[in-house]
Amino acid sequence: MRRVTRTARVTIARASRLLNFQKRHPPVGAPPGTLVFPEERVPATIRVMAYGPDGVEEREGVGVEELPGLLKPDRVTWIDLQGLGDEALLRRLGQIFEIHPLALEDVVNVPQRPKAEAYDRQHLVITRMTRAAADGPLDVEQVSLFIGQHYLLSIQERRGDVFDPVRVRIRAGKGLIRRSGPDYLAYALIDAILDGYYPVLEVLGDRLQGLEERILHGASRSGQLGIHRVRRDLLVLRRAVWPQHEAVAALVREETPLITSTVRQYLRDCLDHAVQILDVIDTYHELASNLMDMHLAAVSQRSNDVMKVLTVMASIFIPLTFIAGLYGMNFDYLPELHYRWAYPALLTLMGLVAGGMLLFFHRRGWLGGDEEDED
């Protein structure tokens, strides 16, 4: 029992972090733009990649005051901030890039609902990044992208991301990425984030497969708990992907000079991926519901099986016991007791009763019902 409880606590805590916003919403009635910093402050580090068709300049651990000097109109500068722990730095960043206070609030007060919003100087895209974990809890993290004229500012909740392949492509200089603007970079990052959902769905698919086998083998309690957890994880994923899909659709639709029509076509491809992910999530959800139905039916079926055994045993032996009891009575005048053939005759009668019973149950298919049903 203990063990179940501990897992349950983890499950709930995980859901709370994802669905809820405990301790992270601003105090009631706080002025707009109030920043609420997470309790476990992840120290912030800035990494800059500046590139153009001709070359790449890459630096880690950049100080916030160096940033204005790094922005140049003839190249794309990708400022990648990881960790929301440094309040002063974030406020200063807001000043440097002239970020609207409401936009900064959305970036810091994680988790926000994914969305795309146009501001005067930037286009803000809020997304949720996930990474597969073989067996552990879902790990979902907010990534905010500010698409500016010559720069892209990405702000991540924690360290670690799914962007390394994009970095590799920038360094390699193959494809369109070095010859395009920050809008293409934003597309590449959003695409990487959406790609990150595929392995997570694979893990869930494997778990569903395992659950189905377990339930087909017998209605175990762990199967029921497993379905509950898969359904919850799918719920979390759906809530993460659905608004993301809406945000990308808004990017495709919106008329903004910050996003070129070429990139818009690539984003249309992203949209297809998002829809496909939602399709899979919905399908898995229906599969999980079907499994729950099967589990409930299996539990009922098993109760039925248990009861059949009880009924067969009791129905055969209770009458026999009664007959035996009858001739265990101590009446003075109980004539059958004195016949020589009485005992063998009684044994025969008992055998007939038991046989009749067995025949009755056999006809109803209550004997060995398990095997018969399975072919």
Add this chain to the structure above:
Amino acid sequence: MRRVTRTARVTIARASRLLNFQKRHPPVGAPPGTLVFPEERVPATIRVMAYGPDGVEEREGVGVEELPGLLKPDRVTWIDLQGLGDEALLRRLGQIFEIHPLALEDVVNVPQRPKAEAYDRQHLVITRMTRAAADGPLDVEQVSLFIGQHYLLSIQERRGDVFDPVRVRIRAGKGLIRRSGPDYLAYALIDAILDGYYPVLEVLGDRLQGLEERILHGASRSGQLGIHRVRRDLLVLRRAVWPQHEAVAALVREETPLITSTVRQYLRDCLDHAVQILDVIDTYHELASNLMDMHLAAVSQRSNDVMKVLTVMASIFIPLTFIAGLYGMNFDYLPELHYRWAYPALLTLMGLVAGGMLLFFHRRGWLGGDEEDED
């Protein structure tokens, strides 16, 4: 049993107050504009805050006839009325501010569906304010806001609100609030009201967490009642937030000179919050439904467990009892009774029968099924 009933009565009464309108709708066929006053008349008090960039003037317990003198075009006057108990005062207020009779009816005949409506001289926004109560019933109260040219008139059902932080910001004079008009004040109040839903959802989240643990430990009756109550509270919250979301969306959309485009952008942020609250409510609702499924499956599983114990016990001992009864019979000619080895042989037979039964049940996994299932 008593205790449950008492709680049930409270639960229902609470729901009635929120969902129903017992005793508060006007008599059937009453002319439009009929005011129906609550039975428990909360005496009305007026508090006025008048402010501009240069300063704040604050007064409590203002008489209704003083109000016209307090309105000045060069500053924002916030008239805050708490309590709907004074009929004459409300009618006089309607005259002073030239409120449309239908608007006044909506304000007084609480609860109305939240909405935003444009009248000739004001914009009316009807909202529902809630405050978290650790364990008690949901407390939902109607707050109506009239946004006028130079004033904001807020009318609350009862004393007590979530607006103190807004008052503090007005007094402190930081941020935009002192330099903006009554539309920004309206935004600040709506935002405070929406922020007030977050702690309520936290409480519900905690209750769901507690329920899940309880149900994982065993399908208790209190768990079932708890899910029922959470679902009802979520129902109430959804009905309160959904039209509010629509009302804010209408404010964002509508073309009215009373709301500036800057404030409209802030309201767009409110809209995001409302959508997020709805998301959480829906997610909690699905979690609660999943828990109900798990509870039902757990009850079935437990019946199964109970039945297994009964079946094992009965199936082992009923045949043995029959055998014992057989040799308790008093037939004169029952040869086995006279063999010396009969008794030990019979004991051995009985042991074999019992052992066979145990083996049969062990193979089916009916012995100690609980423990085996849990890893």
Add this chain to the structure above:
Amino acid sequence: MRRVTRTARVTIARASRLLNFQKRHPPVGAPPGTLVFPEERVPATIRVMAYGPDGVEEREGVGVEELPGLLKPDRVTWIDLQGLGDEALLRRLGQIFEIHPLALEDVVNVPQRPKAEAYDRQHLVITRMTRAAADGPLDVEQVSLFIGQHYLLSIQERRGDVFDPVRVRIRAGKGLIRRSGPDYLAYALIDAILDGYYPVLEVLGDRLQGLEERILHGASRSGQLGIHRVRRDLLVLRRAVWPQHEAVAALVREETPLITSTVRQYLRDCLDHAVQILDVIDTYHELASNLMDMHLAAVSQRSNDVMKVLTVMASIFIPLTFIAGLYGMNFDYLPELHYRWAYPALLTLMGLVAGGMLLFFHRRGWLGGDEEDED
């Protein structure tokens, strides 16, 4: 059983009258405009109220041929017909007011789906009126309103309505009603009809409250039947209110000179009421479904409780009975029978077995499970 059946018959008959149209649809393939008169012919009576700002003229039992003389362009004439039993009268009415045959068909072949339709000379609004009945069946009746240039023609299925307060307001001459046209009168009647739903919903709310208490006290069969009936009544109400809401929305939207913009604003208020009524109906419907869930869970729980008692009793006494049976055997060589300490020893053993069983069940929480669950 008898009693239940009788109630069931009433329930069904009630539903049929509301949902179905048994015997009331025209013969298949009948030409449009075929009038089907109800079997139980309610004789028709006409009541006329003619009013203007200066006075009211009121007459009952008016003959149909007098009507043309009563219509005057400088006042509003409200012709109120109750009872659809007089075919000739209805046809003559159709001629006098130049009613389109399809419109007349809709008025007579009750029940029609509520709707608002513009014809050349009138605007037709079909509504459903209901009146609360403490415990009896829902009473729903069709009321059709023809809004003309200077008159309003209302046609009711049966005698008795919810319009008396409107009549009182006309006589009293307070408010807008005497100074407005037939469109305002139509609004007043529609408003009265919608107001009539509130007490009906109160009755349903009370029934739900009673059902919840009954189900919390124990899963009684009457609770289940009660939920079934409440759900059916809510179904009927929803089907009545939903198209009515659509009809009022159409009135608000439509461009017709017969309805002034002032009245349109009042109708907007009606629309709010209709939405609120739908909200309450939907909420009650979800509450009823939650109650059904709780009822099902309670039945399962009770089966569980019954089975626990059986299992405890059987598991304790069946082994003991076996032991007793063992020493009731009549073997010649059964040594234990002859030891002096055998009987007390056996009693002790039996006590130990019973105690062990009790301990086992206590650990599983199967003894007095009821009380433990309830805190």
Add this chain to the structure above:
Amino acid sequence: MRRVTRTARVTIARASRLLNFQKRHPPVGAPPGTLVFPEERVPATIRVMAYGPDGVEEREGVGVEELPGLLKPDRVTWIDLQGLGDEALLRRLGQIFEIHPLALEDVVNVPQRPKAEAYDRQHLVITRMTRAAADGPLDVEQVSLFIGQHYLLSIQERRGDVFDPVRVRIRAGKGLIRRSGPDYLAYALIDAILDGYYPVLEVLGDRLQGLEERILHGASRSGQLGIHRVRRDLLVLRRAVWPQHEAVAALVREETPLITSTVRQYLRDCLDHAVQILDVIDTYHELASNLMDMHLAAVSQRSNDVMKVLTVMASIFIPLTFIAGLYGMNFDYLPELHYRWAYPALLTLMGLVAGGMLLFFHRRGWLGGDEEDED
């Protein structure tokens, strides 16, 4: 069992005919316009009614080559073909009326989804006609209407229809029908088809009423099967009516010279009927689902009742049997056996035990639970 199976086969076969298209879809990859004729070829007969304001000419068994001569611009010619069995005739018909190959395919390869489509020379309306059968299976048949300039061509799957009243109206010459064009005739036929659904719904309503009574009397197996069948029939009807409603709506909306605005108003009335039929279908569907819930709850309740009887019987007699067994033991030293008062004392004890048990069960309400629940 046999009987159930036979009925089941009929049920399925019926559903297959309606929902599926077994043997009737063209071979995969067939060119468009491939005609697939039904296996049971109903020979085709043509009946012509030509009418104008001045008179009616009616002929049965018309040859297809006579048709061109019968079409005249100064009257309406209604060509009514019944039976799809004559391939050559249908192809020739297509040539005479210049029917698009895809249109002809839709007419012959029944069942098609009801729809309204504009072609160059005709407007095609595909509908489904049904006729009530007291107890037998639903009988649904496709009727296709080609509305031309001066003619209406109706093609029915089989003989027999619901159009006789329309024919009577044409002969009688009352109403608009003789003075209107083929569009009005089309309306009259569509209206007759929709009217034909009302008696079918009445039959379903009666079946639901019967089922409710049966389920209230006890959860019989036949009730469950009955609900299953009603739900399936409602499914079939909904699939038939819903696209028909869409088709009529398209007719009302579409701008085509073939349909006059007068007839459009009549079609708007048809639309109301279709919506009402859908309303009734949906309501019946919800009633059927509620009945299924009640049935499931009733089965659970009955199991509970059965188990209560078992538990009461077993709990009372098992302990008594144990006590009796105790004093049936054959120990030499069993002192109680020799007391004179032992037997009466034991009987008293047994009575007390039984009485205590009964009291316990009475307190729990397990005795005669049935009756108590019903008031």
Add this chain to the structure above:
Amino acid sequence: MRRVTRTARVTIARASRLLNFQKRHPPVGAPPGTLVFPEERVPATIRVMAYGPDGVEEREGVGVEELPGLLKPDRVTWIDLQGLGDEALLRRLGQIFEIHPLALEDVVNVPQRPKAEAYDRQHLVITRMTRAAADGPLDVEQVSLFIGQHYLLSIQERRGDVFDPVRVRIRAGKGLIRRSGPDYLAYALIDAILDGYYPVLEVLGDRLQGLEERILHGASRSGQLGIHRVRRDLLVLRRAVWPQHEAVAALVREETPLITSTVRQYLRDCLDHAVQILDVIDTYHELASNLMDMHLAAVSQRSNDVMKVLTVMASIFIPLTFIAGLYGMNFDYLPELHYRWAYPALLTLMGLVAGGMLLFFHRRGWLGGDEEDED
């Protein structure tokens, strides 16, 4: 058990292939246009059919470099590629036909969501082709069509398709196909693909029919598994057909010179077929859900039946056994033992008790309940 598991594994594997994209999505963050080739590489073969009104040229095993020479403006060239196993060939194909990298990615990284997309030089339609397999798993394969100016390029995942009838029609030269452009060919292929769903649905319909009979005969475990599988297959089909329907609708709607208005009318017919297929899928899905309800009710009913037998047996014999036990007691003073008439009297009493019990159960309808329910 083994057997079930093996089937389960197949079931899951099948679902994974269809719903999931295991091993087939590009590595996370891969640049757009990354091609991921299937593990089991099906070697690619190209087959060309070039035709015009005057003749057909047909070649198999064409090399990719020959293709440019085969395209001529005065005829339609259908390049049909089967198998995605040859990477170089596919890249070269992309160059020859100037295919957009994103389009090529969609074609190779199967399965993609069906869709229609306009590119500069082609219109891409992605579809899913299925072929019925009597009893085996669903076989779904992606077919991509590039509609160009004078050519149609079709790319199939594997060998084998449903296009043979189209090839026959081209060779035969009947109908429109030889006189039309590649857009008509595309329509013919899409139509053949949609036609391919009908036999699959027939197989599912047969399976549902079999399941219903099995469930009516008794709630077997295999029935439950069967419903689970049918529901899963329907899920897969729905996910395949729904976006296909959207894609065809987009083709009908879109303004592109590549598709003529004549072909657009034919595509409208395709759309009708897709809607009909979706209708059947939804109907089958509801039928399957109804069957699951019936199955669950049948399991409950069977438990009830089992319990009735147990209750009847136990209730009759347990009291009798007690009475017999009573007179098996060995009290010295047990007067009844010595009366001559005691034994026959007791037998009579026992008969009366058993008879009373039987009467009680008969009244409740617990004896032979099965038969009685079925009429």
